[in-house]
Amino acid sequence: MNRVVMVIGGGGRESVLVEKYSLSPHVSKIIAISGNDLMQFVSKKPLITFPNIKTTDKNEILKICRLQKVDLIDVSRDDTVAAGVSDLLRKNKFSVLGPSKKAGKIEWSKIYSRKLLKKINIPQPEFKVFDSQKHGIEYLKSQKEQQWFVKADGLAGGKGAMPAKNNNEAISAIKSLRQFGRSGEKFLLEKWIKNNNQIAEEFSAFALSDGKSFKILGYAQDHKRANDGDTGENTGGMGASFPPLLIDKNIEDQVDKIFEKTFAELLKRKTPYVGVLFLGGILIGKKVYVIEFNARWGDPEGQVIVPSIQNDFYELGAAVATGKLNNISLKIFKTPRVCVAVAPHGYPISKKHIGEEIIGVLKFLKNKDTKIYGAGIKFQDKKLVTTGGRALHVVGEGKNIKEAREKAYNVINKIIKEGNKLHYRSDIGWRDIRRLK
Secondary structure, three states: OOEEEEEEEOOHHHHHHHHHHHOOOOEEEEEEEEOOOOHHHHOOOOEEEOOOOOOOOHHHHHHHHHHHOOOEEEEOOHHHHHOOHHHHHHHOOOOEEOOOOOOOHHHHOHHHHHHHHHHOOOOOOOEEEEOOHHHHHHHHHOOOOOOEEEEEOOOOOOOOEEEEOOHHHHHHHHHHHHHHHHHHOOEEEEEOOEEOOEEOEEEEEEEEEEOOOEEEEEEEEEOOEEEOOOEEEEOOOOEEEEOOOOOOHHHHHHHHHHHHHHHHHHHHOOOOOEEEEEEEEEEEOOEEEEEEEEOOOOOOHHHHHHHHEOOOHHHHHHHHHOOOHHHOOOOEOOOOEEEEEEEEOOOOOOOOOOOOEEEOOHHHOOOOOEEEEEOOEEEEOOEEEEOOOOOEEEEEEOOOHHHHHHHHHHHHOOOEEHHHOEEOOOOOOHHHHHHHO
């Protein structure tokens, strides 16, 4: 069959989706908007990228879908969902795997998400909503010293949730919301959840929904902070491990119930959810609390979970888009994987290393047990250079988390960046490594 698939996005998450769709015998061509220059090395089918098209430009995207006669569009980015791209494409009779703008509000408005969860009695942190910095700061000055999360209401490139160890740090975080523009005009103050005065453990869970039914795809653990030991700035994600040894039947049962109640509430609101829903959870004792929802695959969690799905990816995506998910029997292989993000030195704050060369990548693209997925990277004058943000993701797999991690780091250690300015965490998967001992 000669099906054409479009993947909207250009990071590591979209790279693994391109690879997975290209493995389907139904698919003859892949379109990526905007794509990246390493996608061509993972796609098994002809690939066309549109690096100059914004992922929020719905009219241009619609034009390309018509021109290329696209059969299925996978909307993988948060800003694409918030821009209403899925809505316009569905209106024009295209099959879309991705939520509508209204259903996707569960991510692009953290305030909406918190209020929704409160209505359906899902455990979550204590929170308070503010529409001005002045009121938030006044409130903090009236509170006893404690730890907080300050969260911008809108999308902030994965950096809108800022931890604060005390009230003064929370006040500084509130003042920094200006950097997010309109996304930071409204915000949440959330009390830091602890377990016997220790930081509780977080995890990510993913489910597919066709608006009527859903299936859980799997779990992963992200590493958000920039530096080893979970220190430094919050980032879009410095790495992920799969499957987390933390997850047991008790957690699975709770997560299943949370997804069931959430999808049911969205359907009740006449905003049925079609696509992947990401649940960011935290375990307190034996109880799961919801930290956030994302209306998409995680990045870098997608890079370790998507390869585990053994179903024909086109058939799976088409079933979701057409309301026939119940016809699919999921096949998930839980081969351990570790994904390590590699970024320019100074990420996520400094941008002075953009445009610097990364060498040694191409020779490792065909390793049997290791994958390299491009993100903020491009060919320039026959050289691979950084374009900003995370440059690439290296994924290793093995018989256990220790072996998978070793394979990923073996490749990273052989990739040398000009001036030795590559930045990556050396402890991805550390919790499960500790559990293995």
